[in-house]
Amino acid sequence: MPSTSDSFTGSVWLRPPRAQTGQPSLSREQIVRAAIELLDAEGPAGLSMRRLGAKLGSGATSLYWHVANKDELLELAVDEVFGEIYVPEPGDTHWRVGASISANGMRSALLRHPWVIGLLGLHPTLGPNAMRLGERLVALFTAAGFSGMPLSHATATLNAHAIGSATSEAAIKSALKRTGKTWEEVAEDVEPYLERLAPDNPNYEKWRKETGPLRNDPERVLEETYAFGLDRLLDGLELWLTKSGAEPPAV
Amino acid sequence: MPSTSDSFTGSVWLRPPRAQTGQPSLSREQIVRAAIELLDAEGPAGLSMRRLGAKLGSGATSLYWHVANKDELLELAVDEVFGEIYVPEPGDTHWRVGASISANGMRSALLRHPWVIGLLGLHPTLGPNAMRLGERLVALFTAAGFSGMPLSHATATLNAHAIGSATSEAAIKSALKRTGKTWEEVAEDVEPYLERLAPDNPNYEKWRKETGPLRNDPERVLEETYAFGLDRLLDGLELWLTKSGAEPPAV
DNA sequence: GAGCCAATCGCACACCGTACGAGAGAGGCT
DNA sequence: AGCCTCTCTCGTACGGTGTGCGATTGGCTC
The missing domain is CATH 1.10.357.10 (Tetracycline Repressor, domain 2)
Incomplete structure (x- = not known):
């Protein structure tokens, strides 16, 4: 890690790309793609460096050669999207x-x-x-x-x-x-709560009653x-x- | 924790409020307020249940009497805002x-x-x-x-x-x-990156040159x-x- | 005083991001 | 051939996280 000085957010984009000679079995693109798959499948909580490493068949900390930290990985993923x-x-x-x-x-x-x-x-x-x-x-x-x-x-x-x-x-x-749940089930769940708040929300309540049948x-x-x-x-x-x-x- | 069945998101709002008789030295409002202070001061990473407990002079897990979990606390904080x-x-x-x-x-x-x-x-x-x-x-x-x-x-x-x-x-x-950094410093940092990408972004580059002096x-x-x-x-x-x-x- | 119950707390567990240093293996130089 | 250097991988370890659980406290009502 050449550790360039922290230019702007220390953002990935401003850093020179890494030279390459060894035996790379991991690549930044591959890591980012796998991270996106995990995030899509399980949401933000589903992505951990260990899980990502496992998914790629490598140690968790190996990722840190290609990516400075998790934040940076997420930046890369966002741009990929x-x-x-x-x-x-x-x-x-x-x-x-x-x-x-x-x-x-x-x-x-x-x-x-x-x-x-x-x-x-x-x-x-x-x-x-x-x-x-x-x-x-x-x-x-x-x-x-x-x-x-x-x-x-x-x-x-x-x-x-x-x-x-x-x-x-x-x-x-x-x-x-x-x-x-389905939309209908959720609506049923929320209904009593809305009824309870109805006295405070007369306009909203009126609108809700009028447009009720349309909102399917x-x-x-x-x-x-x-x-x-x-x-x-x-x-x-x-x-x-x-x-x-x-x-x-x-x- | 009465643990009502998970109605809708199991959302706080749909759950009946908790009865109260004992010696409450903590309250939900107080917790939410303190959480917001922490979040404002240090961002999302600054809020942990332990730190919040410490700030309130109580154990971290005491908070869980007033709040089902951290997610729910955050929901409450958002509505407070x-x-x-x-x-x-x-x-x-x-x-x-x-x-x-x-x-x-x-x-x-x-x-x-x-x-x-x-x-x-x-x-x-x-x-x-x-x-x-x-x-x-x-x-x-x-x-x-x-x-x-x-x-x-x-x-x-x-x-x-x-x-x-x-x-x-x-x-x-x-x-x-x-x-x-100041805005000017950031602009300086990003400049070479933009120059490098300039060939790919002719329209953006043209716009940037024209409006440069205005964007202070x-x-x-x-x-x-x-x-x-x-x-x-x-x-x-x-x-x-x-x-x-x-x-x-x-x- | 007995019993109940709201409220607080300590401990423990599984998991997290990541610093660090050891090692592997390829390429270039002498 | 020998060696050095540099890229890349990995195991270990540290200090943190959210939170389940059971023990404990203390005020209330009978």
Whole structure:
């Protein structure tokens, strides 16, 4: 371990890659992939260095040659997940479609790997895949007519919507998965609690009574919530674009 | 511990409160408050049951009388933080202002207690404070003219924006705090990395060069990003409201 | 005073991240 | 050929973690 001085977060990305000559039976990519598999299968609690080592047929501490510590491994895993997100080229679609595809990709990647959500607030992700994502979004929104700080704000807001939506969605799905109950069973469980709180929540209660019959398939509802918000957001961005009098640059 | 059957997430909220007769030198509220102090001061890693016990002058395992386990303690702490968020009454302001105040409150609560962000994806929060928040938002958006599922979508989207924005913001601030460096120093550290990746990120690089001089105070930029997104979102919601021909109910 | 029961606590267990140093084995140099 | 160096693996050990369990305390009601 050359132990470069702690530049920025001491982040993986800023450190020169490791030279290689010996007999590597382990590799960083392999470790990261295995870690992701464990995390997907059993959640954040399912990943320990010992278990990961076992899964790879090696000692737990051997991993520390390829990875400085567990935190760094998680950073690598997060960026790997970002690699799954596709952002269209500017020319391929209208920017609204491109932005939708990008946000959908972010959302579904986060829902496929919900453990990522809990890590996003810890370090800024500036791995190569995250950078590529940023690059593509800049290209997309530049072509749409954004520039300067508003461009950055727009892309950040798009991502914020995907992240925020995925967070709430993951919370619900995690509860369903953990209890193994169906949506109906959970609703039954919560019902008496809501009844008890009803006097304090008249408006919510009224809304709940009125929309009760409509709220059946939670999967669908969650998706609609996300899509509704995305459409409103894109409407707002488009409105700003026209009002600010921006011209899309020549394609 | 009466050990009620595991209703829903076995969530704290659905369990009857504990009877009380003995000599309580510890209380649930006190424990939760102390836990929040520890979490605020030292982050998620700073909270252990032993340290918490020590801080309260009691044995670590004494806490387990008042709290089923650490997860439950964290759920309680999250709801406590939600209690800090103020949502105006419908009559008090235009709904856009009310929604802004609410989202601002959510954002700043999350930034005051960044550890909450990492917990939001784990359980749906249905504590009393979260419920009160929901109630107020329903009231606000009902008065604005929303109803049915779109009402729920609108409130969820508002929260998603606050959560998503706070997540990215917390990531950056956490890195700054952890390294103790100034924004300029971090920028210097990252610079060579960005230069190296520049060939792959032409659009991003172009944007970066153009806006370089403008991007000074990150605190301000982050706030502007959030505010820009919020405005676009509210624009989009307002547009939908007028286009859907909804009438605000009599006030 | 007897008995009950809420509340506190110490101990122990299994597990965690990881520092450290010993060793294996390949490659390059003389 | 001999040796040295450098990459890589691994066992051991340390100080921590969450928490199950049983013993203990002390105030309350009969």
